[in-house]
Amino acid sequence: MDEFGAKYECLFFDMDDTLYPLSIGINLACRHNIQGKESNVIESLYKLFNYILINIILFLYAEFMLNQLGIKESEVPKMCLDLYKEYGTTMAGLKVMGYEFDNDEFHEYVHGRLPYEKLKPDPILRNLLLSMPHRKIIFTNADKAHATRTLNRLGLEDCFEGIICFETLNPSSDTTTQILCKPSVQAFEAAIRIADIVDPRKTMFFDDSVRNIASAKAAGLKTVFVGDSVIVPGADYALSSIHNIKEAIPDLWEDNKDEKKVETIVQQVAVETMVQA
Numbered sequence: 001m002d003e004f005g006a007k008y009e010c011l012f013f014d015m016d017d018t019l020y021p022l023s024i025g026i027n028l029a030c031r032h033n034i035q036g037k038e039s040n041v042i043e044s045l046y047k048l049f050n051y052i053l054i055n056i057i058l059f060l061y062a063e064f065m066l067n068q069l070g071i072k073e074s075e076v077p078k079m080c081l082d083l084y085k086e087y088g089t090t091m092a093g094l095k096v097m098g099y100e101f102d103n104d105e106f107h108e109y110v111h112g113r114l115p116y117e118k119l120k121p122d123p124i125l126r127n128l129l130l131s132m133p134h135r136k137i138i139f140t141n142a143d144k145a146h147a148t149r150t151l152n153r154l155g156l157e158d159c160f161e162g163i164i165c166f167e168t169l170n171p172s173s174d175t176t177t178q179i180l181c182k183p184s185v186q187a188f189e190a191a192i193r194i195a196d197i198v199d200p201r202k203t204m205f206f207d208d209s210v211r212n213i214a215s216a217k218a219a220g221l222k223t224v225f226v227g228d229s230v231i232v233p234g235a236d237y238a239l240s241s242i243h244n245i246k247e248a249i250p251d252l253w254e255d256n257k258d259e260k261k262v263e264t265i266v267q268q269v270a271v272e273t274m275v276q277a
């Protein structure tokens with residue numbers, strides 16, 4: 001730590017499956033909806049993705065691929081998962097493959113149909129976030145509408161100074177342009193630039209994705225893997241839940257104490273100076 005500086009200045013938080021867990025009702029509700037469609041491909045996707053704990057949003061990606069892009073039913077499950085793993089989002093992978101579609105239409109198709117009412121306010125997390133003295137920024141691959149709606153449902157909308165999201169990293173409306181998103185290291189470099197971060201080592205990044213953690217480390221950030229207490233490659237810390245942040249990383253609150261210490265030192269110096277004068 002610097003003599004009078006904080007150890008950390010900024011905190012980047014992923015949102016989906018980091019600020020709220022996979023086990024929340026949003027998954028179960030989507031399962032019910034998907035089963036209600038009596039679609040074999042969607043049902044098989046549910047079983048596949050639930051088994052490996054991938055976010056429910058993938059199911060809606062798959063529906064879009066099937067219904068809007070006309071991709072063969074037999075190819076959708078593997079393709080959807082492979083693109084998600086390779087490019088960070090299925091959407092980014094589809095663009096690399098040459099599929100052309102309107103980005104807003106895609107987001108509306110997927111996120112416009114999520115059961116947001118299943119997300120409830122989280123006052124514990126809210127208090128934790130507000131008690132940390134650092135700059136706090138959401139860094140998500142999701143679009144702004146989904147990020148805003150989710151944060152509002154969680155009661156966290158005023159805990160962050162900003163949101164770096166799909167539109168921030170991809171301002172062009174050109175449907176053929178490749179998409180910039182996590183886990184690309186360039187996406188992290190862009191986020192660092194946008195947030196005006198001078199020293200990435202003083203920014204801590206929280207995410208539930210192993211690949212995002214590895215890229216964040218490559219970009220020079222301090223990293224926290226969320227969702228399991230086992231350290232993954234590139235992670236400096238690991239939390240089974242974001243609620244464990246204070247127990248696992250007490251350093252973040254030490255910065256607060258140091259600020260008070262500095263204030264005391266400054267006051268003492270000021271008094272001494274006055275006496276000398």
Ligand SMILES: [Mg+2]
Pocket residue numbers: 014015016017018207208209
């Ligand atoms: Mg996530």
